[in-house]
Amino acid sequence: QKEVEQDPGPLSVPEGAIVSLNCTYSNSAFQYFMWYRQYSRKGPELLMYTYSSGNKEDGRFTAQVDKSSKYISLFIRDSQPSDSATYLCAMRDNNNDMRFGAGTRLTVKP
Amino acid sequence: DSGVTQTPKHLITATGQRVTLRCSPRSGDLSVYWYQQSLDQGLQFLIQYYNGEERAKGNILERFSAQQFPDLHSELNLSSLELGDSALYFCASSPGTGYIQYFGAGTRLSVL
Numbered sequence: 001q002k003e004v005e006q007d008p009g010p011l012s013v014p015e016g017a018i019v020s021l022n023c024t025y026s027n028s029a030f031q032y033f034m035w036y037r038q039y040s041r042k043g044p045e046l047l048m049y050t051y052s053s054g055n056k057e058d059g060r061f062t063a064q065v066d067k068s069s070k071y072i073s074l075f076i077r078d079s080q081p082s083d084s085a086t087y088l089c090a091m092r093d094n095n096n097d098m099r100f101g102a103g104t105r106l107t108v109k110p
Numbered sequence: 111d112s113g114v115t116q117t118p119k120h121l122i123t124a125t126g127q128r129v130t131l132r133c134s135p136r137s138g139d140l141s142v143y144w145y146q147q148s149l150d151q152g153l154q155f156l157i158q159y160y161n162g163e164e165r166a167k168g169n170i171l172e173r174f175s176a177q178q179f180p181d182l183h184s185e186l187n188l189s190s191l192e193l194g195d196s197a198l199y200f201c202a203s204s205p206g207t208g209y210i211q212y213f214g215a216g217t218r219l220s221v222l
Binding site: 034036041042043045096098100101103 | 152153154165207208211212213214
């Protein structure tokens, strides 16, 4: 079993839809949770960064962390074609040991 | 633009060869991280350097080595290359340890 599980998709939605991306993890030592967006042939870029459980909102993006369930989510509201990319979850413990999910490939169709 | 520069962008070589990948971190960042991304393995952490010293090691093969120089740029050396080493290699940097990492555009390595 991988430490971080993420459905690779692909996920295809119409423009304007609400997108839900999720990861589960097994290591309870993870304290910091991140979402990266990676466009084709580019490096990952940080979208959201949260510490411990709770919600964080930034524009059309909301990150949720439920440590009791070892489950994190990223919601994208009013999705746009420019949101088409691969989304990677990442998490880190206090020893800076970082793990990434496999990435979910998202396509938003106009 | 993340501010992290990786060269070359593409590298094509043969099995058994040795290559060097270069990374220049963002100005002021002391930590450099190396990752391998392949289709079947996702993004795998290889190694981290902080201010010239090795700080953390991940799934890095013995055929691979890295170093960080006094000017903070880093090089990843891959030797005795195998077909399975074909992947995207990313460098990331951060101000210190435990900070948000900023990724370069990657080096695409093809081993033929």
